[in-house]
Structures are given as structure tokens and as C-alpha cells.
Amino acid sequence: MILIFLRTFAIGLLGAIIFSFIGLPIPWLLGSMLMTLLFQLKSSWKIGWHPIFRNIGLVIAGYMIGYAFTLEALQEMVRYFPMMLLINVIFFILFIAVSFAVSKWARLDLGTAMTCCAPGGLQQVVVFAEEQKTLNITVVTFYHVMRLLAIITFVPFIVSSNHSSIAAESPLEKYSWILFGLMILCYGAGIVFQFIKVPTAYLLGPVFFVMICNLLSIPVPVMPENLLHIAQLFIGIYMGLLLKRDKLKKMKSHIVYAIGSCVILIGVAFLISEWMAHHFMDFATSFLSVVPGGVDQMGIIAASIQAEVTVVTSFQLFRILFLSIIIIPFVKYMVHREQRKVRS
Template sequence: MSGALPLPERAKPIAALTLAALAGWLFSLLNSPLPWLIGPMLVVAAAQMLGADLHVPRGLRFGGQWIVGGAIGLYFTPPVLAMLPGLLPWIILGLAASILLSMLAAKVLAHYAGIDPVTALYASFLGGAAEMANLAERSGALVDRVAAAQSVRIILVVVLIPFAFRWADLHGADSYATASLVFDAPGFVLLMGATFAAGLVCHLLRLPNAWLVGPVFASIALNAAGHASSIMPVALVDVAQVLIGCSLGTKFSREFFHAAPRFMLVSTLCSAAVLLGSSLGAVILGWLAGLPAPTLILGMAPGGIAEMSLTAGLLQLGVPVVVAFQLTRLLVVVSSASLMHRAAMRWLLR
């Protein structure tokens, strides 16, 4: 693609979205898990590695997160909300295990990739990629390395877990369902309006993953108040996945792995090790708590809330439980990353 004529700047988002939509359609024909997310992500990333130089406005990914967040919150029916406090001890234990794994990964990354401990820490923290990059910049870390490591980890998890679950034929029979099973136009308008307003407020307050977290909480509030009278249309959720997958794919470029091959290799291996460690921890936690291990694997996976929740919904693996684990980790890690950074520096410098 390097010999092709460069696209005008205005045409690049259209080209990226067209390629992403075609990739989603193709992967759906191939019966891939999460085809409308994984297909666009992989194909657009491949095009980028070949020199396509595509990009999409950040607002499109925010739009995808808004839709997915609204859909996720519909699973939090009053009986589910009443059940969640009983999960708190296990959520805290899972959070502690995730933080320990990220610290160990940072130690290995700093030692074997030859980078400073601050960059290693923010590259290994299991928080949102954008949030970790922003915090890394304030702490004097190498922002490009942090963003690269976080992006690779998310893509690795998003690809490996759904395909591994498909290969192992892991499906749940969890009784979780959305508050409504039908489409209702007035209820849908209320859902979209409330979730958009919540996302905008969280964005203005600079909360982590604002356009996902805000709509999730707004959707939960509608459920709790008994006003969730409509489902989120499946086609709209598919469009949201295309937007998210396309945005993730555009993070890559031809120079992505060439700039620091040793760092990227060690970072990828660390991400794989953290995924394996979190999966083993989830199996043990599931045995102790009497919860399905596949559900906890998704809840503790070092991926994003949207991607893991979509996988849980596809496989009927307890979406509310997955969201509770993932959301708690995101909020705690992002809010305390600077504190953990200071606390871990002496150990990392040994």
C-alpha cells in the first residue's frame, strides 16, 4: 500500500470506516466471535501496518462506547443490584490480584526492556489506555511507549479470549437478562437521552472512560427506577462495535513495532503472562466464591470493559458480574495510579 496515492485527509475517516464495516461483515460470514469488533480492529490495524495512515475522529469511538454503555447497563435489573454487594469481597480480592500482576509485569518490563520504571509502571497498569497515557505524561514517562503497550495488551486480550472461549466451547447459562426484551420507541429515546447526558457530564468532569462509565450508570439508574422499557437494538450495538474496533485499529502504524522492537516484544510477552495469571487467579477465585470461572476470567481479564462485556453477553457469561469487576478495577487504578506509582518506585529501582 506504500506505493498507492495518499488519501486526502478528509477521505481517511470514510476509508477507515468503510474498511471496518466490510471487515465486520466478512468476519460475520466466517462466524467469528465478536465479528463486528474483532474484524474491524484486525483489518484496519493490518492496513495501518501496510502504510495506509488512516484515522477517525475520537468522537466516533466515544459514540460507540456510549451505545455499548447504555446496552450494558440494561442488565442491571433490581435483583442483580441486590446481589452485587455480596460480590464485593471477591471483587476486592480480584482487584488486589490484578494490581499485583501489573506490578510484577512492570518489574519485568523495566528490567528486560531497558526502560525507566515510571514508563514501565504506566505501561503495565490495568487501567484505560487513554487514561494511563495522560497520567504517564504528567509523571514524565514516555507517553508513546505507554500508549503502545496499553494498545497491544487490549488487542491481545480482545482477540485471544473470544477465540479461546470459542475453541474450548465455553458458554454460560447465566439467567441474566435485560430489563426489557422488546423495542419501545419512547423508552429507547429516553435511554439514549439519559445515557448521552450522563456521558457528557462525565466527560466534562474528566472521569475515566467517561462515555462508557456515564452511560452505564445512567442505564442502571433507569433500571432501578423502573423506566428501562426498551432494548438496545442489536444492529445499533453492531455499529458501535465497528466504531470501537476501527478506532483501536487506527492506533497502529508501520513504525509501531519498528521504533522500539525490544520494548514491544517484552511488553507483548508481559501482557500474555498477565492474561494467563489473571485467568488462573479467576479459576481459583471462582472455586472459592462458587462463581463460574469463565465469567470471572472475563471479569479479571486485562482488557477493556466494553470488549469483555460484549464477550460476556455473546457467551451468556454474567454481564453484570463482568462489569462489576472491570469497572471497579478501572476506577480504582485510574484514581490511585499516582499513589501506587510513588509507593512502588523504591521496589522497582532495586
């Protein structure tokens, strides 16, 4: 088992080094993810990754995101609330339209199609699909994994082509026992959040823990950049292992529809972001805020390119809230309505 983990780590590290050498964006995340995905699909070698490494990566990312949440940043976020609500309403309408199209063309029941097309929230949607029993969990997982991989692959290129990342001057970054102790406490916060069933617990636990430290004026050390690279590497390897070879073979007929729905969502996000970039914020921040990815992935990309990580995280957290309160109950209602039609 240790040999498998070491082999997987070496494969991911090789991808990160290659992407760094040829100057591609977010190399530690993208390189490790795509190299691991390539080996997963094409090689006969057995590779695997323990969830604890992903959790460590999320804790590091959560620390860095929480570090940016100061009182001033939180006060600034209040003015974006109407924009958050408007964007999610637009995506809700789009989600309904795309769901009906996928249901018709891919010959899926409406409940499964709507669950496949729900914008963002991989973990919440998959758990919901498992609870419903009547939905095709394999198809739902495939659509969301395909969308997540597509977003993580293409978003950094879109952002980097519209955003010149200039390394911001920051306080001296160094390792210390205080930093090490806070990281352990952050991991503990992740465990607590997981226990109370908060989504993306190992990211949001540290975010809120470090944010509270900031608000209480407790000194929080700056995160060394090398630790962010480790987080990207660990998360990238995990992402690369999400798409299994056997599932891909079974889902060939759905690949076009999965990619098509993803292109529509990213395209609409791009148009909204262009408009926002002219009125509210820079393009990188607006696109990472609007695109229906995960709060963990978008947050770590934002931190990597010096976008406004507090804005990105706030928009993505609001999306999770909107998904949980509006979209999932709506899908549940539609599923039950379809079941009543079948029975009658």
C-alpha cells in the first residue's frame, strides 16, 4: 500500500514539475491532476491516494483563505449580496433549461437529469442522489466529475489569459512552531465541521477558525508559498483519481451531453464575469466567483494567482447555501412529482 501511495505521489509530482517547466498556469494543481488522470485511464499500474492527504491539502488551503478574511474584507462583502443572489437566480433558470434538454436528448429521467445538471456542490448532490434511491447515482457522479475536471482544467487558462498575475509583496514567510500548532488546530476544526456535517469540512473548518483568530486580533503567521504548492499537489492527485476507467467505458453515450452542459455553464459564467469585470472587480476574481466550481478548488486557484480570495470564497459559499436551500429541495420536489405520475 505504501508503494502505491509513493508511486502516485511521484506521478503527481512529475506532472507538477513538467507543467512548471513549460510555464503552464497553476502547475502544482493542474500538472498533478492531469498526469494522475492520464495514468489512471491509460496505465495498468495500480495507483491510489489516501483521503487524509486530500484533507491536509484542504486544511492548508483553508488556512490561506481564512488568513485573507479580515473585518474590512467582511464589511466589503455586504455590498455584493444582491449580485450573489442575482447570479444564482440566473444559474437556477439556466439549470432548469439545461436539465430538460439533457433529459430529452440523453434519455434520462427528469430527476436524474436535474441532479446531473445542478450547478456546483459535487458532495451535496451525490449524497442527495444516494438518498433518493430512484436516481441513477453512477450517471450523476459521472456528470459532476466530468464538469469538475473540465472546470479545473480550463478555468486557470481562461483566467490567466485575462489576468496578469503579479506576485504581491507579502510579509516574510517562514515556518514556525506557532504555524505548526495552528495547522494542527485547523485540522481539528475540520474534524469538528465534518462531525456536524458541514460540506467541505476540512476547508471551511480552517477558514472559519483562522478568520475568527483575525477578528479577535490573534496574530496569525503568513502561510509559506511552498505549503500552498503541497496543498495543490495533494488536491490535484485526488482530483485526477476521481474519473475511473471502467466508469468512463460505461458512460460513453453521456460524454457529449456532460461536456455540452459544462460548456454552457462555463460560457454563461464567462459572459457574466466580463460584465462584472467592467463594473465591480477584476476578471479573474469575478470569473472564479461566478463559475460553478467548488469552493475549495476556486479558492485555491484564487490564492495562487493573487485574486481577491475573500470575494471568491464568499460567492462560492453563497452558491453552496443556495444549492442546499433552493435547488436540492426543488429537485426533490420534481423527483417526487415524477414518481407520483408514474404510479398514477
